[in-house]
Amino acid sequence: MALFEIDESSGLPVWVQLRNRFVYLIKTGHYQPGDQLPSVRTLAAEAAINYNTVSKVYVNLESDGYVESVRGRGVFVRDIGGKADDVRSIADTEIEGCIRRCLALGMTIDEVTLRMMDVAHRLKDEKS
Structure with missing residues (x-):
């Protein structure tokens, strides 16, 4: 890639x-x-x-x-000091929100994990 x-x-x-x-x-x-x-x-x-x-x-x-x-x-x-975790923190917040919404739909955490992996693979394939 x-x-x-x-x-x-x-x-x-x-x-x-x-x-x-x-x-x-x-x-x-x-x-x-x-x-x-x-x-x-x-x-x-x-x-x-x-x-x-x-x-x-x-x-x-x-x-x-x-x-x-x-x-x-x-x-x-340049040395931006301390900002390295900003992106990860924002991403974690977004992912957590998505997972919580899926759980609220009645999915199990394992089902959510599988769906997220499927979607990630599909997006990766689209980029190829």
């Missing part, structure tokens, strides 16, 4: 999808403070995204404090 995939069927603009992916990768530790992000040209070519779209994402990430652009050197991840 590629690190950056664009979902053409998503209602989100390409630049928002890419920005959200970078934020996720930074917050979960895939990119560590000091790591250099791919150059705009490289990422645009590899992900088949317009150069200006990638540039817009990097500018947005910098204005939000996730990265720092160093003229002539590239774009580097």
Whole structure:
């Protein structure tokens, strides 16, 4: 699976999808403070995204404090301190809410687990 995939069927603009992916990768530790992000040209070519779209994402990430652009050197991840668990926490809250709603429908926890796995596999297959 590629690190950056664009979902053409998503209602989100390409630049928002890419920005959200970078934020996720930074917050979960895939990119560590000091790591250099791919150059705009490289990422645009590899992900088949317009150069200006990638540039817009990097500018947005910098204005939000996730990265720092160093003229002539590239774009580097900043230390965002303590935000690594934010994404997991939000995801856990969403998943817990979904599970509770399924339990309220009369499903067992094992049935919910199986359904979630089926849905996750279906979504994975759609991406392939």
